[in-house]
Amino acid sequence: MKVFNLIVxxxxxxxxxxxxxxxxxxxxxxGHDVRGVELHGLAQRGGSLLCQVRFGEKVYSPLIRKAGxxxxxxxxxxxxxxxxxxGNKERTVIVTDTRVLNPSPLxxxxxxxxxxxxxxxxxxKRIEVINAxxxxxxxxxxxxxxxxxxxxxxxxxxxxxxxxxxxxxxxxERIRPQFxxxxxxxxxxxFKR
Amino acid sequence: MGKDILxxxxxxxxxxxxxxxxxxxxxxxxxxxxxxxxxxxxxxGDTFAEIAKEAGIYFEYSTNEKVAFETAxxxxxxxxxxxxxxxxxxxxxxxxxxxxxxxxxxxxGMVIVVADxxxxxxxxxxxxDSRYFARIAHMPMIEPSDVQEAKDLTKFAFELxxxxxxxxxxxxxxxxxxxxxxxxxxxxxxxxxxxKFEKNVKxxxxxxxxxxxxxxxxxxxxxxxxxxxxxxINFFINQNAKVDLGIIVTGVxxxxxxxxxxxxxxxxxxxxxxxxxxxxxxxxxxxxxxxKKVLVVxxxxxxxxxxxxxxxxxxxxxxVVHGKDxxxxxxxxxxxxxxxxxxxxxxxxxxxxxxxxxxxPSKVEKRLAQLCPGCPHRASFWAVxxxxxxxKIFAGDxxxxxxxxxxxxxxxxxxxxxxxxxxxxHGIERATKEKPIIFVGDSTFFHAVIPGLINVVHxxxxxxxxxxxxxxxxxxxxxxxxxxxxxxxxxETKALMIEDIAKAxxxxxxxxxxxxxxxxFTKAVKExxxxxxxxxxVARGECRLQTVRKIVRKGVRIPKFEFVDQPSGEExxxxxxxxxxxxxxxxxxxxxxQNFCWGCGVCSQIYPGGIKAxxxx
Numbered sequence: 001m002k003v004f005n006l007i008v009x010x011x012x013x014x015x016x017x018x019x020x021x022x023x024x025x026x027x028x029x030x031g032h033d034v035r036g037v038e039l040h041g042l043a044q045r046g047g048s049l050l051c052q053v054r055f056g057e058k059v060y061s062p063l064i065r066k067a068g069x070x071x072x073x074x075x076x077x078x079x080x081x082x083x084x085x086x087g088n089k090e091r092t093v094i095v096t097d098t099r100v101l102n103p104s105p106l107x108x109x110x111x112x113x114x115x116x117x118x119x120x121x122x123x124x125k126r127i128e129v130i131n132a133x134x135x136x137x138x139x140x141x142x143x144x145x146x147x148x149x150x151x152x153x154x155x156x157x158x159x160x161x162x163x164x165x166x167x168x169x170x171x172x173e174r175i176r177p178q179f180x181x182x183x184x185x186x187x188x189x190x191f192k193r
Numbered sequence: 194m195g196k197d198i199l200x201x202x203x204x205x206x207x208x209x210x211x212x213x214x215x216x217x218x219x220x221x222x223x224x225x226x227x228x229x230x231x232x233x234x235x236x237x238g239d240t241f242a243e244i245a246k247e248a249g250i251y252f253e254y255s256t257n258e259k260v261a262f263e264t265a266x267x268x269x270x271x272x273x274x275x276x277x278x279x280x281x282x283x284x285x286x287x288x289x290x291x292x293x294x295x296x297x298x299x300x301x302g303m304v305i306v307v308a309d310x311x312x313x314x315x316x317x318x319x320x321x322d323s324r325y326f327a328r329i330a331h332m333p334m335i336e337p338s339d340v341q342e343a344k345d346l347t348k349f350a351f352e353l354x355x356x357x358x359x360x361x362x363x364x365x366x367x368x369x370x371x372x373x374x375x376x377x378x379x380x381x382x383x384x385x386x387x388x389k390f391e392k393n394v395k396x397x398x399x400x401x402x403x404x405x406x407x408x409x410x411x412x413x414x415x416x417x418x419x420x421x422x423x424x425x426i427n428f429f430i431n432q433n434a435k436v437d438l439g440i441i442v443t444g445v446x447x448x449x450x451x452x453x454x455x456x457x458x459x460x461x462x463x464x465x466x467x468x469x470x471x472x473x474x475x476x477x478x479x480x481x482x483x484x485k486k487v488l489v490v491x492x493x494x495x496x497x498x499x500x501x502x503x504x505x506x507x508x509x510x511x512x513v514v515h516g517k518d519x520x521x522x523x524x525x526x527x528x529x530x531x532x533x534x535x536x537x538x539x540x541x542x543x544x545x546x547x548x549x550x551x552x553x554p555s556k557v558e559k560r561l562a563q564l565c566p567g568c569p570h571r572a573s574f575w576a577v578x579x580x581x582x583x584x585k586i587f588a589g590d591x592x593x594x595x596x597x598x599x600x601x602x603x604x605x606x607x608x609x610x611x612x613x614x615x616x617x618x619h620g621i622e623r624a625t626k627e628k629p630i631i632f633v634g635d636s637t638f639f640h641a642v643i644p645g646l647i648n649v650v651h652x653x654x655x656x657x658x659x660x661x662x663x664x665x666x667x668x669x670x671x672x673x674x675x676x677x678x679x680x681x682x683x684x685e686t687k688a689l690m691i692e693d694i695a696k697a698x699x700x701x702x703x704x705x706x707x708x709x710x711x712x713x714f715t716k717a718v719k720e721x722x723x724x725x726x727x728x729x730x731v732a733r734g735e736c737r738l739q740t741v742r743k744i745v746r747k748g749v750r751i752p753k754f755e756f757v758d759q760p761s762g763e764e765x766x767x768x769x770x771x772x773x774x775x776x777x778x779x780x781x782x783x784x785x786x787q788n789f790c791w792g793c794g795v796c797s798q799i800y801p802g803g804i805k806a807x808x809x810x
Contacts, residue, residue, distance in 0.1 A: 011560055012562065013565075020373075021207070021373065024207050024373055024374075025207050028205065028206075028207050028375060033374075033375050034207060034373075034374050034375045035339070035340070035372060035373070035374035035375070036372070036373050036374065037368055037371055037372055037373070038209070038371045038373060039314060039371065040232050040233065040235070040236070040315065040371055040670075041232030041233070041235070041314070041315030041668065041669065041670075045562040045563055045564065045565060045593070045596060046560075046562060046563045046565065046774060047560055047561050047562030047563070048559075048560045059374070060339075060447075060448035060449075060451040060452050061448040061449050061451075061452050061528050062339070062340075062368060062372040062373075062374065062445070062448065063368065063449070063527060063528050064528070065452075065527070065528035065529045065532065065547070066527070066528075066529040066547060066550055067546045067547055067549075067550040067552075068528070078557065078558065078560070079560070081557050082554060082557045082560075084552050085550075085552050085554055087550075087552065088546050088550070089546075090546065102777070103558050103559060103560040103561070104558070105774050105775075105776060105777040105778070105786075106769055106776070106777065106778045107778065108778055108780055108781060110779075110780075111558075123550075123552060142788060143788050144788075176746075178748060
């Protein structure tokens with residue numbers, strides 16, 4: 001396989017790093033060479049967070065070039081738009097949560113997800129929009145497991161070329177036993193949508 | 194997940210660059226590892242902390258980088274292999290002790306990992322290029338360009354170090370430290386665990402013998418240069434391609450070049466240099482002879498470029514050496530920059546999608562890093578502001594609290610280096626007679642504040658010090674420090690109390706307050722700020738991220754707060770100024786986002802009666 005270029009975007013605290021790492025480990029399991037980059041330290045304190053994952057026969061660069069993404073998984077819509085630096089009208093597929101978290105918490109102005117999606121479309125071949133956080137919150141009482149849902153959903157929509165079993169195997173390796181059942185529920189829910 | 198680094202030989206695993214460095218050290222039979230955490234190097238130490246017991250080695254988080262370096266050096270002087278890791282500023286802290294160790298030499302291999310941070314992803318102080326330091330210290334420097342090399346070259350650095358009896362730098366950049374990818378593992382070797390200190394006059398490092406040692410050191414570097422010429426660390430790609438351009442590259446940019454050549458369908462002869470110091474002069478000299486143009490690709494300072502230009506004077510005076518004329522001297526390089534430069538130098542067309550893409554990131558509203566919800570530092574900033582107003586001089590230092598630079602907090606007027614807030618504030622006070630308020634963290638206090646504190650006491654300064662004691666080194670990933678009761682090996686130890694140390698330093702007015710109790714804290718600040726001389730408040734309150742993790746692991750729900758009444762006037766303004774990211778607004782209406790509230794309850798002290806603890810139904 002030629003190198004597959006994936007951006008995982010969100011803000012610090014959403015589990016962006018965990019999601020990227022799970023996908024990397026799944027890609028290795030399926031026999032790919034894998035490289036990517038993460039951001040640590042300062043970037044994790046609620047700020048914009050963007051991880052890059054690349055896999056294929058042989059990968060050199062850990063960084064994706066501008067307009068070079070095959071897929072973008074956005075755990076929040078504003079961060080989805082921000083990652084459109086890597087978007088490409090010919091090949092990028094974006095999967096984004098409809099949730100928007102205004103970076104200015106006290107702003108009276110509402111940021112409309114539809115407008116963000118409209119803007120994202122300019123930099124993508126296809127876009128899949130899903131109210132992941134809402135679904136997960138209904139299912140579990142909080143939005144924390146949205147990253148696992150989005151992993152499932154990206155596979156379900158044929159955006160992420162990883163087998164469902166391989167991905168779940170890597171999730172289950174990572175999660176504390178007491179949270180396993182709930183995560184399975186969230187992951188499986190993604191395939192019913 | 195850290196246990197992957199203990200997997201058996203021959204296996205392919207996914208490792209972070211920093212984990213790969215730790216694995217490389219284990220494959221070299223390391224016995225002692227030390228660090229003071231600093232991103233992008235932090236996970237090297239954290240990996241050792243996780244596996245030290247199982248791997249049977251010694252690891253410590255030292256008080257600061259200088260002590261970490263000295264501890265590793267002592268071990269290597271005694272004949273066992275040691276590694277010390279820190280970020281670029283950590284090397285500055287250690288620097289006083291570094292050059293002398295090259296002079297007196299080591300018997301066990303010693304590797305010094307220094308992580309530079311082009312683009313300042315997690316470094317607020319300068320965009321330093323530590324490759325210069327190898328030249329100051331007369332120590333060889335090796336530079337990996339990917340996660341596999343991070344492991345392999347660490348092992349090589351140990352062997353080189355032990356062979357020549359000199360510490361070796363392993364210089365990385367953020368994109369190598371935080372690259373995650375496939376690594377093929379080698380064999381973990383049980384190294385020598387017990388050394389012996391053998392007395393040697395050489396260790397006394399004293400003139401006039403020191404000049405003789407200096408001379409020998411240069412001879413040693415010449416020998417090392419010869420080893421480099423023959424090693425696989427420096428290698429050629431497309432060596433026989435018949436074009437008039439050659440490329441010399443160091444570090445992570447090698448990967449961008451390989452892919453840029455593939456995309457532009459170019460085959461350009463390339464020399465990849467993994468030995469930053471000393472450079473393989475003869476290799477460079479032979480390589481550049483046949484070209485009209487040479488492009489040097491190195492992030493930050495034009496160090497290799499300068500050397501290539503010097504070598505070219507003899508080897509090929511007509512060659513045009515490109516480097517910082519076509520690539521920036523600041524920031525990090527990106528794949529698209531390299532594609533554009535190669536296209537320009539070879540007359541190729543820039544790929545259409547790259548030329549066409551008109552995404553403007555500046556149009557997307559910025560989302561800055563901020564203090565977490567429930568952070569005790571936010572409460573401290575609020576209490577101080579409440580006590581003395583927003584206009585005093587607020588000295589900043591290095592830690593999570595640097596995020597107090599952002600509005601609405603605005604209580605970090607400057608930041609220089611670990612512990613610098615004491616000295617700088619003292620100077621400001623001497624020059625202006627204005628009394629600064631100094632914020633320092635607990636880990637920072639032990640690291641570098643104490644001499645500054647003694648200095649203001651001894652010289653009769655006039656400052657108020659607020660130690661933000663959140664019981665951990667939070668910014669870099671929650672490492673322990675001398676104020677906590679666990680070592681880096683997870684063993685119980687004596688926790689030193691900051692107030693006791695302050696007392697021993699001669700500070701007369703000392704108070705310990707609960708950082709989450711705004712009333713008590715504000716009163717203490719008001720009282721101490723009006724007293725002349727040096728006062729110190731320890732604002733004690735556990736890092737909320739740690740508290741929340743403990744709560745969640747117990748399987749208990751985090752307590753939450755909610756508005757029972759809408760604020761108006763002064764209360765609304767105060768809540769805005771407090772700046773908790775969980776307090777949000779929908780139109781005019783305030784609400785607490787239940788996904789973010791971490792239940793510290795400080796907001797209910799700012800707006801008593803209007804915000805209450807949520808009762809779980």
